[in-house]
Amino acid sequence: MSENTSSVHPRYHGLDKERDAATRVTVIGMILDAALGIIKCIVGALFHSQALIVDGIHSFTDVASDLVVIAVMKVSRQAPDENHPYGHQRIETIGTMVLGSILIAVGGALAWDNILRMLAGGVTEAPEWPVLAAAVVSVIGKEWIFRYTRHIGQLIRSDLIIANAWHSRTDAFSSVIVVLSTVGAMLGYIWLDALAAIIIAVIVGRIGWQFTWDSVRELVDTGLSPEDTSMLTDTAMKTEGVRNVHELRSRRMGHDILLDIHLQVRPEISVSEGHHIGMQVVEGMRKQLDNIRDINFHIDAENDEDAMPTSERLPTREEIRALLADYCDALPPQSRIRLHYLRNKVHIELMFELPFSDSAPRAADIEAALSDYAWFGSLRVWYSAPH
Structure with a gap:
């Protein structure tokens, strides 16, 4: 993001x-x-x-x-x-x-x-x-x-x-x-x-x-000094919710500074929480250097410097939903799917708005059916009574 x-x-x-x-x-x-x-x-x-x-x-x-x-x-x-x-x-x-x-x-x-x-x-x-x-x-x-x-x-x-x-x-x-x-x-x-x-x-x-x-x-887009770069990195690392900072790149345009930064956060958080953490980083950086004009931040769920980046060839949401529909006969209409693309695996969370029963889709059966796929990482299933 x-x-x-x-x-x-x-x-x-x-x-x-x-x-x-x-x-x-x-x-x-x-x-x-x-x-x-x-x-x-x-x-x-x-x-x-x-x-x-x-x-x-x-x-x-x-x-x-x-x-x-x-x-x-x-x-x-x-x-x-x-x-x-x-x-x-x-x-x-x-x-x-x-x-x-x-x-x-x-x-x-x-x-x-x-x-x-x-x-x-x-x-x-x-x-x-x-x-x-x-x-x-x-x-x-x-x-x-x-x-x-x-x-x-x-x-x-x-x-x-x-x-x-x-x-x-x-x-x-x-x-x-x-x-x-x-x-x-x-x-x-x-x-x-x-x-x-x-x-x-x-x-x-x-x-x-x-x-x-x-x-x-x-x-020729010469970046900030090592001292300023280190200061901004420390500011980002001290922000609550930030696990790691990398690819902090800077350039100048006149007196203004333009920044690009990657922020690693916990993979299970929501998109909106990741955005909020990024905005907290922006506020902290602007307090350090008041001539920062633009900050482009990228939210990472994993540290892509330490391992091979997650492949874009992994199945999409619609492809996974189609597979799940086969193994669950038919997904309940109020079901929700949350996907986590980490370390070239897809970790799936299924949320069914129906109470657990013998007729409800069983996590063990779905997991067994998906285990043959190389991209499959893990599965968690949640059941709740409809509101």
């Missing part, structure tokens, strides 16, 4: 608000990035700072990433539809990967250009004090937008918005490097400006690699 516990998750009721919040913080950041990029490139060109120019280009990559974020968030925050029953969060993952790839390319190009410039002895003039002022303004502005963007990203649980926040933080770090290198260059160590440009470019590329690698891991 398999169950999907949340085909429509409550989170989707707030998708419009999440999308609006993400768009608003991204537009604010984009305006700030554009202003800082223009200031840093102009000041760097006028006052001899290659590091500040690279830092300005870094700010313009923030503008490009902001445009990617706005476009992706518009699509990825749509509710599930017929073609995308799990939602559209993977589009956000692809957007994060594109953003990371852009950063790797920009960082690599800038680093290579400044390495050649440094080796060729192209650093001849020291930067001037406006470079220092522009870098300080950038540090303050980027640190503020980082904190604001990260807060919104955590609030709406968006890896893409959080990634964009950290991209802003790298711009603040790079501006700090510009401040330090400018002070050093003004004191006579002119080569520090080119070195700072290389360091900033490497930082940009490293952040891009981290974004890209995390996105690739998600797209």
